[in-house]
Amino acid sequence: MSGQIVVINGTSGAGKTTTCATLARHSPDPYLMFGMDLLAGTLLPARYTMFGAMKEQGYQPTAYGPVCMQALSAMHAMIAAASRTGQSVVVDHLMFVDPPVLQDAVWRMEGVPVLFVNLKPSWDVLEKRVTTREISFIPPPIQEAMAAAGPEIVQAFAEQLGAVTPWFYEHAYANEIYDLELDSSAMTPEQVCQRIEARLAEGPGTAFARLRERHPKPF
Template sequence: MAAKIILLNGVGSAGKSSIAKALQEMTAEPYLHVEMDAFLGMLPEALQENMPGFAYKTSWEDGKPSVTIEAGAVGRRAMQGMRHAIAAMARQGNNLVVDDVMLDGGMAQYLELLSDFAVFSVGVLAPLDVLEAREGARADRLPGLARWQFERVHKGVVYDLEVDTSALSPLECAERIQAKFHL
């Protein structure tokens, strides 16, 4: 039986990891949780905020920070490698729930690489003010990432399902995903 892959796409702090963990507890078959943050964490510390890894530049919009992310050659290879690793895991028969912030055609790359599998795309949404509040409450986030990602992450992407984490708990989002895709 071919692997099933759930692609959770949303701005950082939207609730993707919490939804993935809830899904793992309720699906009939086991699903591995693949987090973009785990792949970013593989980079040497010196490249976490420097080229050729990733560079972050803060500007201001409406009196609030907006952090632009620029990927260098090593950063781009790491993200491309992540997508290929996910395809390799699926080829081994692993069901996956992927938690990613897809920019610059990331969803199209996934859909191409995963064309042999059952892929379910889920947009994980919340209003910007909610995302910024969550981001501010987390020590592992740069203030302004949500603002910059907000208009970019979902641009041009058509999802099989969208969930709003400002209106639904992670468990309720997971229940909707499970019901929609018969997991």
């Protein structure tokens, strides 16, 4: 029996990471946590991160180079493979339509059970979260790239994050097909996870199948 995949979409500050951790902690099923934060912050070598020398080929907040897109395809395939072994996975993600991250995900996860959840806080709450957020944990590859970039980079990072928030808000929510949509600015993480568990109890998600009808296979 395939493991359940729960994909949590949302922009930075929407509560994806907290939701993934809360679901994994409280669910009776053992969930692995995977996703965009782990990929871009830990798994990609420092030179391909947003402060690295080869960032144009890798990950930048508003542009994904060929190395980043290949890594995303591999991540989607790994998540599907884990499900086929019976392992459940909860995934934090930015399911952009452009670049075609969503299209790659829905086709590489064909044939396994996926619940697609959208966390969309109000713009006012999101803006406040992003501008007041402290950068408390920075993964080692990002630390390495930031150290090479110079001591002013932390402030530049915070300013860049604030500047691209409107772009993220538009692009992260360009898709309108989900199994469950929640206003995470009006709910606690526990309440969000209760709604996810309740939707899982209703039956399989259908959003990815509907998205495959809309988007042709990109590979």
